Amino acid sequence: MDLSGLRLSGEPLTTAPLHGGDDLVLMGREEDVTAVQRAVAELPGARAVPAPPGPDRSPQDARRPRDSWGPRRLWGSRDRLGRWLRDHTGVADPAQQQKALTRVGLASDVGPRTRLAELDAAARVRARIAAIVLVGENVPDVSHVVLDSPLAGVPGHQRSGLRATLVRELRAHGLGAVLSTDSPVDALVLGARTIELDAEQVAQEGDPTTILGKPRGGLTASLSGANVMSGLARRGWLSIGHSQVRRRTDLDGKVYLAIPTDAVMLSVDEFDPAFRGEFVFEVIVIGIRDDGSVLQVRLSPVDNEAGLPLVVDVLDASPRRAWTAITPELGGEDSSGGGDTPGGGDPAASPGSWALLQPGLGDVLETQLGRIRMGSRLWAEVDTRRIHVWSVEV
Secondary structure (H helix, E strand, C coil): CCCCCCEECCEECCCCCCCCCCCEEEEECHHHHHHHHHHHHCCCCEEECCCCCCCCCCCCHHHCHHHCCCCCCCCCCCCEHHHHHHHHHCCCCHHHHHHHHHHCCCCCCCCCCCEHHHCCHHHHHHHHHHHHHHHHHHCCCCCEEEECCCCCCCCHHHHHHHHHHHHHHHHHCCCEEEEECCCHHHHHHHCCEEEEEECCEEEEEECHHHHHHCCCCHHHHHHHCEEEEEEEEECCEEECCCCCCEEECCCCEEEEEEEECCCEEEECCCCCCCCCCCCEEEEEEEEEEEECCEEEEEEEECCCCCCCCEEEEEEECCHHHHHHHHCHHHHCCCCCCCCCCHHHHCCCCCCCHHHECCHHHCCCHHHHHHHCCCCCEEEEEECHHHCEEEECCC
């Protein structure tokens, strides 16, 4: 399948064709990925297999672009699975439909007459894989299926098994897939060629390990827990725009760099003794977001020639962090349960203190929350030793 005719900002999506059985993973902003998938679905040899609509989706939801690649039909919660399979695979025989449903692990009480509203998230994924089976068995001119977020909404404890079933059926029927995901585990396990899209451009293309390890777009930057930006290496120094934040480097020329979201220290005091004193700059809190178990702030520098716009971790309520607080001897903390660590190694001693990442904002959670409101002014310093840099050419 030739994808070079699909262009973003005048450049081809990729010059490498997809052969039968080859998979391609698309990662990036939803609007970019959706536009590419819709274009791929129009190519000869490709067929979109959208997810069966769930009980929480209205007919208006069904008009969304991701569900418009197949037959033009609005789906309601009372529609039956058999009709959905027929419309997306062309197979109307209930016996053949039931055989495919059973093959992908759906219980005997789920069949063509089952209403779509009765399927939970995992069952909808299996029904979608059953549609892939039917396409593979009955549509010889299809070499690739297009799947938008095939495991979306599936609980984590079921995800691995469903992923394995999807890959098994694709391989069994000699089908390739062009699929999107925002899961780094999906990308790594599938091991397929990966294209990262950002702002209607191809940010990079390659194996998932490289793309996730050297992010260039917004999604992979978020997944890697880093601020990603461009810079310039010259005469042994890395410079980032006009900012005073810089570091030594052996590279030369244009580079990408990643500043981990936990590599920035914040304080209410410009002269906090915890600062290393290299490049301390004033920032304003312009956003607060909850990234799963981590609370982050988005910062804008007061002076662009001094600082950088950054996303910074403030609180980490992850189980890993809690376990380190409970068992400090495993995490390198003071095993006596005292010392300078907030909470003294015992999270019960000061509720929430084990999650605090920025002691310069206060020693208790209530104080910190009062200091990270929208518009708050703080002081920041980047740990330049932790800036990861690589050439644009890599």
